[in-house]
Amino acid sequence: MPSLFETDIRKLKGVGEKRAALFAKLGAPTVGDLLRLYPRDYQDWSEVTPISEAGIDEVCVVRGEVASPPIEQRIRGGKLMHRCTVTDGVSNMKLTFFNNRYIPSLLKEGETYLFRGRIGASGRTASMVSPEFAPADRSAEIVPIYPATQGLTSRSVAQAVRSAMALLPDTLEDPLPGEIREQYKLCYLGYALENVHFPKTMEDLEIARRRLVFEEFLVLQLGLMEIKSGSRQENLHPIPGGFPEEFTRLLPFKLTGAQQRAVTEGVKDMSGPSTMNRLVQGDVGSGKTAVAAALCWPVIKAGQQAALMAPTEILAAQHYKSLSGLLEPAGVRCGLLTGGAGAEHKRVREGIRSGEIELAIGTHALISEKVEFHELGLVITDEQHRFGVKQRMALAQKGASPHMLVMSATPIPRTLALMAYGDLDVSVLDELPPGRQEIATYLIGPDKRGRAFGYVRKFLDEGRQGYLVCPLIEGDESGMMSLEEYLSRVREAFPGVEVAALHGRMKPAEKEQVMAGFAKGDTRLLVATTVVEVGMDVPNAAIMLIENAERYGLSQLHQLRGRIGRGKFQSACILISAARNPESVERLKVFKSTNDGFAIADADLKLRGPGDFFGQRQHGLPQLKIASMSMDMELLKEAQKCARRIYRSGALEGCDYRLLRGEIRRLFEKTGGGRLAL
Known part of the structure; x- marks a missing residue:
């Protein structure tokens, strides 16, 4: 389907300049993008429920004859209300409509209609408030509901999707090789597209959705693995191996086992053949700052600089206060750089440029064009969920392939961490320092x-x-x-x-x-x-x-x-x-x-999905179009397993995976979040 991603949506009948701009607003500037603009919901009109069997608070489709003409009433505030009764020959149901003066002309006494809405109760009689309705001879169908924007309704999008479906070739090439579809029991792409947009039954929809969700997760995982592989650059800033015992003697407390483990993992990375790219995540108060300081120590002792970027001036100032208080008595020169200008700002910038300042702590000010480092060996970003991948990379580009340490105080379930930070190795601080109060x-x-x-x-x-x-x-x-x-x-x-x-x-x-x-x-x-x-x-x-x-x-x-x-x-x-x-x-x-942050994170993922961990999409991940990291957790795990097998075997480079490589490029090129050599 690659050619359709190059076909302007204006090629579709009825789509001119103005409507094309509206489709672009929905993220569908091409025909291919439109086919991947999946419905956000569905209305199932295919199953009619007798009134007597309709459960309270359920959304049902009921077939009923209008037993009495709609009666008009004026209610408080001058609003218009219509009421009528319908019957299916066994039971009655009361209908109420608000502010629709056309109801008497649309619902005729003695005519039969389909009514779709949430069942309520009026005394002992079933009721619906402002249901949707259609003639009873309407074909039983499942109606897709698409994202819409002012000037472009869901129905208009559906019409355009039908036109786009007609452009699909009879034998559509599938990005997923046959062996993967067979192993994971996934349907063919043509079937998936047809039935995610216009399913005949809810079973057909589920089969289609399962395949598309798996594909989206697989493409995302393979792309993240490619970024991770590409970020494994030669270590230009090696440090001597071994735990920094000299640093621990500066601390007024003993590191926890989890902190020692994270520091050991980081030092091993930085003394190895490739640059460190590591996430340290831990609960509030688990001691991430001490881990960061422990990893700064050997870098600075090796004659290089470290930089720590925080999302707010408050947090940057807090880090500066604690880190300078700890390190400056041991001879490490620290500097704080936040927004603004003036003599102090200029002095700190000059200290960073000359190498006099060995540990630069600041906000986004650190990535401004005026800031130059003498020899940047380690980049640390704190509260990573508040930064995008681009900002992380912008700081890294101030040096020649520096080591990268990312810290997050938002505990993230491990499965989600592998998705969100697929380009990083993960250290978890799952142990609180002694003395922290419940x-x-x-x-x-x-x-x-x-x-x-x-x-x-x-x-x-x-x-x-x-x-x-x-x-x-x-x-x-x-x-x-x-x-x-x-x-x-x-x-x-x-x-x-x-x-x-x-x-x-x-x-x-x-x-x-x-x-x-x-x-x-x-x-x-x-x-x-x-x-x-x-x-x-x-x-x-x-x-x-x-x-x-x-x-x-x-x-x-x-x-x-x-x-x-x-x-x-x-x-x-x-x-x-x-x-x-x-x-x-x-x-x-x-x-x-x-008080357990990881238990809370798991609950948040189940109740609200992943958005709450990352705010308004500042994490740099490509936007998922159909998959849900909370609802589709089992499929996510299967796709992760499949991605690892493909990547380790080297199969991704083969001819059978040509189209899948194209899907990976397409997904990631919109984020600018990484370099993909596919």
């Missing part, structure tokens, strides 16, 4: 906020500090309080207590001032948005209250809770939520029940 977590409704404030007051009376987290800087139509309104309420509830606010729109100098005041203990309560999610390390902070907790993903809540319990004091986290949605309630109950 944090008590409570879930309450807004009506108990007063009691919660009283509980916070107890911590303040004991000399502790606390965070009060508010989701919105400014109010919106949801009716939730803005940060300013909440701040006012907090000051009223805590007279005589020094309260400050912190949010992302403040100027860097203002943020720095607020954080410094909280770190010194001058500020007792910090009212903040999720800007405190990373980088705040105040051991005296022992209480956190999170408003509208349902607004956050589990992993984000876990990061927030990780700001407390960092000292010797028993800590507590209070979640306030009025959520009634079963999924939201379930998530918050899971969070309340455990």
